[in-house]
Amino acid sequence: MSSDGTGRRPTIYSVADRAQVSIATVSRVLRRPDEVRPATRDRVLQVVDELGYVPDGAARSLAVKSHEAHGLVLPELGGPYYADLLTGYEQGAADGGASVVVLLTDGKADVDLLVRRLAGRVDGIVLMGAVQVAPTTVAAIRRKLPVLGLANSHEESVESFVTENVHSAEELTRHLVEVHGRRRLRFVGSPDIADDVHDRYAGFVAAHQAAGLEAAPPVPATFREEDGPRVAALLLEGELEADALVCANDELALSVMRHLSAGGVSVPDQVSVTGWDDGMAARYVTPGLTTVSQPVRELGRQVAVRMRALLEDPTSVPEQHLLPTTLVVRQSCGCP
Amino acid sequence: MSSDGTGRRPTIYSVADRAQVSIATVSRVLRRPDEVRPATRDRVLQVVDELGYVPDGAARSLAVKSHEAHGLVLPELGGPYYADLLTGYEQGAADGGASVVVLLTDGKADVDLLVRRLAGRVDGIVLMGAVQVAPTTVAAIRRKLPVLGLANSHEESVESFVTENVHSAEELTRHLVEVHGRRRLRFVGSPDIADDVHDRYAGFVAAHQAAGLEAAPPVPATFREEDGPRVAALLLEGELEADALVCANDELALSVMRHLSAGGVSVPDQVSVTGWDDGMAARYVTPGLTTVSQPVRELGRQVAVRMRALLEDPTSVPEQHLLPTTLVVRQSCGCP
DNA sequence: TTGTACGCGTTATCAG
DNA sequence: CTGATAACGCGTACAA
Numbered sequence: 001m002s003s004d005g006t007g008r009r010p011t012i013y014s015v016a017d018r019a020q021v022s023i024a025t026v027s028r029v030l031r032r033p034d035e036v037r038p039a040t041r042d043r044v045l046q047v048v049d050e051l052g053y054v055p056d057g058a059a060r061s062l063a064v065k066s067h068e069a070h071g072l073v074l075p076e077l078g079g080p081y082y083a084d085l086l087t088g089y090e091q092g093a094a095d096g097g098a099s100v101v102v103l104l105t106d107g108k109a110d111v112d113l114l115v116r117r118l119a120g121r122v123d124g125i126v127l128m129g130a131v132q133v134a135p136t137t138v139a140a141i142r143r144k145l146p147v148l149g150l151a152n153s154h155e156e157s158v159e160s161f162v163t164e165n166v167h168s169a170e171e172l173t174r175h176l177v178e179v180h181g182r183r184r185l186r187f188v189g190s191p192d193i194a195d196d197v198h199d200r201y202a203g204f205v206a207a208h209q210a211a212g213l214e215a216a217p218p219v220p221a222t223f224r225e226e227d228g229p230r231v232a233a234l235l236l237e238g239e240l241e242a243d244a245l246v247c248a249n250d251e252l253a254l255s256v257m258r259h260l261s262a263g264g265v266s267v268p269d270q271v272s273v274t275g276w277d278d279g280m281a282a283r284y285v286t287p288g289l290t291t292v293s294q295p296v297r298e299l300g301r302q303v304a305v306r307m308r309a310l311l312e313d314p315t316s317v318p319e320q321h322l323l324p325t326t327l328v329v330r331q332s333c334g335c336p
Numbered sequence: 337m338s339s340d341g342t343g344r345r346p347t348i349y350s351v352a353d354r355a356q357v358s359i360a361t362v363s364r365v366l367r368r369p370d371e372v373r374p375a376t377r378d379r380v381l382q383v384v385d386e387l388g389y390v391p392d393g394a395a396r397s398l399a400v401k402s403h404e405a406h407g408l409v410l411p412e413l414g415g416p417y418y419a420d421l422l423t424g425y426e427q428g429a430a431d432g433g434a435s436v437v438v439l440l441t442d443g444k445a446d447v448d449l450l451v452r453r454l455a456g457r458v459d460g461i462v463l464m465g466a467v468q469v470a471p472t473t474v475a476a477i478r479r480k481l482p483v484l485g486l487a488n489s490h491e492e493s494v495e496s497f498v499t500e501n502v503h504s505a506e507e508l509t510r511h512l513v514e515v516h517g518r519r520r521l522r523f524v525g526s527p528d529i530a531d532d533v534h535d536r537y538a539g540f541v542a543a544h545q546a547a548g549l550e551a552a553p554p555v556p557a558t559f560r561e562e563d564g565p566r567v568a569a570l571l572l573e574g575e576l577e578a579d580a581l582v583c584a585n586d587e588l589a590l591s592v593m594r595h596l597s598a599g600g601v602s603v604p605d606q607v608s609v610t611g612w613d614d615g616m617a618a619r620y621v622t623p624g625l626t627t628v629s630q631p632v633r634e635l636g637r638q639v640a641v642r643m644r645a646l647l648e649d650p651t652s653v654p655e656q657h658l659l660p661t662t663l664v665v666r667q668s669c670g671c672p
Numbered sequence: 673t674t675g676t677a678c679g680c681g682t683t684a685t686c687a688g
Numbered sequence: 689c690t691g692a693t694a695a696c697g698c699g700t701a702c703a704a
Contacts, residue, residue, distance in 0.1 A: 057457030121393030
């Protein structure tokens with residue numbers, strides 16, 4: 001069993017052999033250096049260095065029964081939202097010594113299979129609400145590891161983190177109605193596409209009711225810039241009457257706004273346009289985009305921290321987490 | 337050895353027991369279903385489903401000697417650049433059945449240690465040029481697995497992917513000089529902070545030489561928006577004279593541009609401002625930002641594909657890869 | 673302080 | 689087509 005240079009990549013055995021110690025000692029040197037006599041320790045460390053030995057993570061995981069990694073499942077990485085989320089999460093996970101495995105589902109055929117597979121390589125999984133994964137899959141992986149939901153205000157069976165949507169949407173809408181005297185408002189986005197869109201529309205409706213107005217049905221659209229031209233065209237061609245467009249996110253809002261301007265409609269004079277997310281572009285366009293800011297990075301961090309807690313104490317009682325958002329008023333709503 | 341329901345998470349043994357077969361058969365059912373009689377197969381699959389069995393990735397990795405994962409080391413995820421890169425890479429890796437472990441180094445103390453650790457959990461590592469990792473660390477992990485560099489035009493010892501910088505910077509600068517008659521151009525960014533900045537400045541200098549002009553030294557700045565105000569102030573307060581600012585990236589350019597306008601300096605009438613990356617904001621600001629577009633997503637995908645090839649055939653001869661970029665002329669340079 | 677020996681959960685080889 | 693069994697590389701009681 002004592003091969004040395006000839007073998008493959010160096011293992012703990014190669015190191016032990018060469019340093020004239022047992023593998024137990026090598027392991028100790030790496031994990032709890034102070035439990036080993038300095039002389040031996042140095043000898044081992046030198047060999048480790050010579051051989052460029054790096055412990056195999058898989059073997060280690062198997063032994064310690066922990067993958068030291070979390071899975072983060074997102075639809076994509078467009079816009080600042082998901083990137084910030086990932087940044088925050090990675091930080092929170094890293095603080096606990098865990099790495100992050102990202103799974104981007106957009107464009108993938110067998111998402112359910114991939115999520116299942118992922119469940120075998122990580123200690124816990126965070127599932128973005130917008131990803132389409134079968135309930136049975138969720139149920140399956142939950143039997144194996146902790147699962148946290150993100151921006152899935154409905155599906156209350158899994159513990160989740162959500163940023164406030166209803167009230168901020170309501171506040172935003174009210175602002176448009178009361179401050180700018182808008183009356184023909186339209187919500188741009190598909191409420192059934194994701195829970196947060198649903199909630200934003202709900203707030204939109206609530207504000208109307210509170211003002212004694214009737215909310216028009218939503219104008220369907222995805223989160224992507226691509227849908228902007230179509231929506232703008234609807235309005236330019238008179239198929240849609242509106243003096244305010246409450247868009248589901250910034251990308252959409254910016255695109256609509258630009259195409260409206262290009263078509264000769266003045267924003268915000270003729271039509272107010274608002275977004276959601278407060279990405280970098282929102283600050284730089286003219287007029288500045290009135291939007292809603294979410295503490296996305298912090299959200300990511302908190303989710304990671306919670307996951308770590310869950311991993312340490314699985315009996316920990318689940319709770320729903322709600323993070324506050326802030327209305328950011330710029331000029332696209334009509335404010336000076 | 338035959339425990340059943342009482343035990344911990346279901347293993348291949350639990351399944352085998354319950355389905356009255358050997359673990360070998362369970363493994364086969366999952367890997368090569370057609371090598372097992374339909375009757376037994378179905379029985380096993382049913383048990384798998386009942387128990388919610390998911391094979392342990394670590395154990396599997398140990399057995400097949402492959403982590404089925406790649407490591408991607410980036411400084412951060414701000415701006416569209418890294419997010420796109422990651423998106424492309426994840427796709428390319430996923431096409432080969434591998435997942436991606438992201439390591440964000442900004443703000444982390446022991447990057448070298450983290451990279452080493454990562455090397456034990458993945459089959460290959462991609463290192464962004466901008467991350468600060470010791471050469472000895474790189475050397476160490478290279479002995480263990482394939483390492484690809486990204487945007488590190490110098491360090492030619494490791495195979496790497498780079499987007500063209502020198503020529504596009506030269507073209508951009510020439511445009512400013514020839515078309516817009518600029519003469520007092522300044523490069524904003526620190527050439528020593530990253531190889532691509534270095535190369536962009538090199539192109540800036542080259543264009544000057546070609547035009548018989550002398551290039552001014554760079555105005556130091558990071559890639560972040562935060563540095564914009566300072567640079568703008570320099571100019572507003574007369575400490576810096578310039579009729580064109582060639583910025584290292586979009587964030588910087590946008591920030592500078594905005595603060596210049598706020599300070600009463602007209603862009604592009606008095607000063608041209610250009611960026612790099614062509615993020616979403618570049619399209620939406622006024623004036624539109626003249627910048628350089630890189631095929632980042634495609635870059636990511638290509639790197640992943642190359643990594644897969646390297647993993648299959650480690651003897652594959654290394655080569656340096658250069659991807660083309662395109663100058664995107666908008667209005668911030670002075671064009672109508 | 674150091675070493676022996678076993679377990680971790682899969683895959684793969686080789687008999688049957 | 690199916691079953692025993694040996695790796696895979698590491699951590700860790702337990703023993704010395």
